[in-house]
Amino acid sequence: MIRTYAFARTLYCRSVTSSQIWKAPKGVWRVPCCPGLYQNVNCQLDSGKSFATEIPICKERDAHHTTLNMCPHGVQVRADENTRMLHVALEDGNVASFPYIWLRDSCLCSECHSPSSRSRSLLMAELNVDVKASAFQVDPTTGDIEVTWDDGHVSTYQLDWLKKHNFSAEARRCRLSDTYLKGGKKFWGAELNGNIPRFDFKEVISDNEQMYRFLDTIRVTGIAVVHNAPQDTGVVVTLGNAIAFIRPCNYGDTFQVYTRPDPKNAAYTAGALEMHTDLSYFDYMPGVQFLHCIKQSNMGGTNQFADGYYAAENIRKSNLAAFNLLAETVVDFHDMGHDQHVGDYLQQSRGTTIQLDGDGNYNHVRISNHGRCDFLNTDKEHAREWYKAYILLYHSFYAKENMVEYKMEPGEIICFDNVRVLHGRSAIFANFGGEGSLPERHLEGAYVDWDAWNSKLRSLREELGR
Numbered sequence: 194m195i196r197t198y199a200f201a202r203t204l205y206c207r208s209v210t211s212s213q214i215w216k217a218p219k220g221v222w223r224v225p226c227c228p229g230l231y232q233n234v235n236c237q238l239d240s241g242k243s244f245a246t247e248i249p250i251c252k253e254r255d256a257h258h259t260t261l262n263m264c265p266h267g268v269q270v271r272a273d274e275n276t277r278m279l280h281v282a283l284e285d286g287n288v289a290s291f292p293y294i295w296l297r298d299s300c301l302c303s304e305c306h307s308p309s310s311r312s313r314s315l316l317m318a319e320l321n322v323d324v325k326a327s328a329f330q331v332d333p334t335t336g337d338i339e340v341t342w343d344d345g346h347v348s349t350y351q352l353d354w355l356k357k358h359n360f361s362a363e364a365r366r367c368r369l370s371d372t373y374l375k376g377g378k379k380f381w382g383a384e385l386n387g388n389i390p391r392f393d394f395k396e397v398i399s400d401n402e403q404m405y406r407f408l409d410t411i412r413v414t415g416i417a418v419v420h421n422a423p424q425d426t427g428v429v430v431t432l433g434n435a436i437a438f439i440r441p442c443n444y445g446d447t448f449q450v451y452t453r454p455d456p457k458n459a460a461y462t463a464g465a466l467e468m469h470t471d472l473s474y475f476d477y478m479p480g481v482q483f484l485h486c487i488k489q490s491n492m493g494g495t496n497q498f499a500d501g502y503y504a505a506e507n508i509r510k511s512n513l514a515a516f517n518l519l520a521e522t523v524v525d526f527h528d529m530g531h532d533q534h535v536g537d538y539l540q541q542s543r544g545t546t547i548q549l550d551g552d553g554n555y556n557h558v559r560i561s562n563h564g565r566c567d568f569l570n571t572d573k574e575h576a577r578e579w580y581k582a583y584i585l586l587y588h589s590f591y592a593k594e595n596m597v598e599y600k601m602e603p604g605e606i607i608c609f610d611n612v613r614v615l616h617g618r619s620a621i622f623a624n625f626g627g628e629g630s631l632p633e634r635h636l637e638g639a640y641v642d643w644d645a646w647n648s649k650l651r652s653l654r655e656e657l658g659r
């Protein structure tokens with residue numbers, strides 16, 4: 194069967210019967226539909242001239258030429274027994290190559306993949322690392338590629354699906370950034386004063402579009418205010434449950450921050466609270482923190498925030514030795530006491546002040562002066578250098594160009610990335626009054642883990658088609 198195929202760009206061709214190379218004109222070529230494995234393509238120009246040829250994959254005349262099978266849909270495919278890969282030419286001129294073993298492993302047929310659980314059902318025990326393609330064909334209508342394996346199993350791959358699973362370094366980098374929602378983070382300094390993103394409580398919990406924007410703002414910027422919330426306890430649970438579920442800790446499902454005469458935690462004193470990340474003494478620090486203002490003090494109690502990633506990035510640029518010390522020295526944290534929810538507790542954990550992933554992106558910062566242990570696990574000769582680096586970072590949080598201050602109004606919930614955005618507060622004017630008197634300032638806090646947050650964000654992104 195002869196079909197026509199329109200080339201969108203100029204190609205250079207080499208005849209299989211001679212060494213002649215010539216530039217093929219743009220236009221409509223007539224080629225056999227989906228020739229079999231290892232057959233060269235027979236082309237026919239509009240003028241009627243026909244020839245057997247190899248279709249080069251790149252535009253350069255002297256570049257390496259590769260035999261490609263073609264179909265009228267425009268999909269060009271070659272099976273390569275030497276490398277055990279399927280090569281697929283893409284519209285942009287690049288060739289995406291897929292190892293046979295991975296293709297076989299990723300078969301989406303009903304035997305190998307469960308549509309209901311959207312997961313692989315092919316067993317590892319059934320997988321042959323030496324699997325070979327014995328034949329393939331390209332569907333002329335859809336462009337789908339059907340591969341028959343040497344064990345007789347038949348797998349079908351959609352072209353769009355293959356493009357999404359491209360093995361190129363660039364595609365893998367984009368895919369990781371996209372899947373793990375790491376891209377597009379916006380670092381900030383004092384310019385966020387008066388400009389913290391704001392969302393309406395009722396809209397966030399009832400409208401998917403607003404919820405998506407809220408979730409993504411916390412992912413990208415790391416801080417937002419949700420306003421118009423009821424001035425009751427339990428509202429942070431309502432917000433957390435609208436996303437997924439809240440993360441309890443030894444202070445309960447939620448925690449009440451008000452000034453107490455017998456504080457068990459630094460947050461419950463009336464003193465200033467230095468900027469920190471919460472629960473630095475947990476191996477798995479809570480991801481996002483909510484602080485809901487139910488009652489506010491007339492004097493003091495202003496919240497302070499700093500972008501830990503921005504501060505770290507500035508030190509990476511200005512003092513790499515200090516940055517490396519903070520990224521390599523493990524610091525110990527603890528928290529001990531008694532709480533009605535768990536009885537006696539003694540939390541203990543450790544981590545570097547700055548933690549990076551394998552690509553040098555920020556994973557988290559772990560900073561809490563009140564939770565830091567009184568032993569230091571570093572050589573005594575390095576202790577002073579480490580302190581210098583730590584104090585340098587600490588001061589940068591409070592630098593005029595970096596710190597953001599915000600005094601919450603009752604009914605506002607400030608939400609922030611707890612492993613990125615440091616938070617603290619100025620001293621509170623507190624009058625305890627007599628026995629049983631009400632606190633001057635009352636915040637209720639709760640946490641949602643990043644796993645739950647990002648799961649909701651990915652699901653909404655799919656639902657809203659973003």
Ligand SMILES: [Zn+2]
Nearest residue numbers: 300302304305
């Ligand atoms: Zn299958």
